[in-house]
Amino acid sequence: MALTQMALDSLDFDATVALATTVAPHVDILEIGTPCIKHNGIKLLETLRAKFPNNKILVDLKTADAGFYEAEPFYKAGADIVTVLGISDMGTIKGVIDAANKYGKKAQIDLINVADKAAVTKAAAAAGAHIIGVHTGLDQQAAGQTPFADLALVAALNLGVEISVAGGVKAATAKQVKDAGATIIVAGAAIYGAADPAAAAAEITSIVHA
Numbered sequence: 001m002a003l004t005q006m007a008l009d010s011l012d013f014d015a016t017v018a019l020a021t022t023v024a025p026h027v028d029i030l031e032i033g034t035p036c037i038k039h040n041g042i043k044l045l046e047t048l049r050a051k052f053p054n055n056k057i058l059v060d061l062k063t064a065d066a067g068f069y070e071a072e073p074f075y076k077a078g079a080d081i082v083t084v085l086g087i088s089d090m091g092t093i094k095g096v097i098d099a100a101n102k103y104g105k106k107a108q109i110d111l112i113n114v115a116d117k118a119a120v121t122k123a124a125a126a127a128g129a130h131i132i133g134v135h136t137g138l139d140q141q142a143a144g145q146t147p148f149a150d151l152a153l154v155a156a157l158n159l160g161v162e163i164s165v166a167g168g169v170k171a172a173t174a175k176q177v178k179d180a181g182a183t184i185i186v187a188g189a190a191i192y193g194a195a196d197p198a199a200a201a202a203e204i205t206s207i208v209h210a
């Protein structure tokens with residue numbers, strides 16, 4: 001079954017916990033977004049881990065160096081998934097994969113800004129990556145980009161790894177993303193920007209779980 005992930009992209013600690021409280025019953029994975037984890041640090045992960053035992057938690061570190069060293073404390077503190085940039089050295093990627101395996105968790109390789117996405121996906125899968133993240137970032141979305149072509153390219157490789165897709169996904173596109181091969185469907189703005197975030201999360205999850 002495909003899973004939903006909600007990206008918590010606020011900088012405010014209390015607002016993040018409050019939003020997580022609203023959406024947690026309606027999504028599978030809570031994501032602590034990159035700006036949020038940089039601003040608030042591991043204490044936010046510890047808080048969410050204690051409050052939401054029934055959700056998986058992804059920490060979007062987007063690690064670029066010192067993979068094992070940077071990722072290990074987050075797995076130790078309860079992260080289920082930690083991200084590493086696909087543009088990084090393969091030693092960095094392997095370090096995060098090793099840290100994940102040490103704790104029985106998962107490493108996600110983020111393809112944001114990767115030039116040869118097929119090559120990096122194949123190399124990361126061969127190195128033991130658990131999840132490939134097809135990702136059109138917020139700045140790329142602002143320039144009009146979408147993740148659909150990249151998803152088609154990665155799914156066509158048929159490597160047997162999980163595929164996460166992020167980049168402006170909403171209720172209207174969730175089925176298209178799932179049908180194209182995503183196993184984790186990420187939504188941030190479509191949920192936190194909705195008048196009723198709980199209802200928006202529930203709608204997307206009902207589409208993803210169908």
Ligand SMILES: O=C([C@H](O)CO)[C@H](O)[C@H](O)COP(=O)(O)O
Nearest residue numbers: 007033034166167168187188189
């Ligand atoms: O990963 C993200 C971004 O790089 C900041 O951390 C977003 O959380 C991700 O793009 C999902 O958010 P939406 O695109 O708003 O759905």
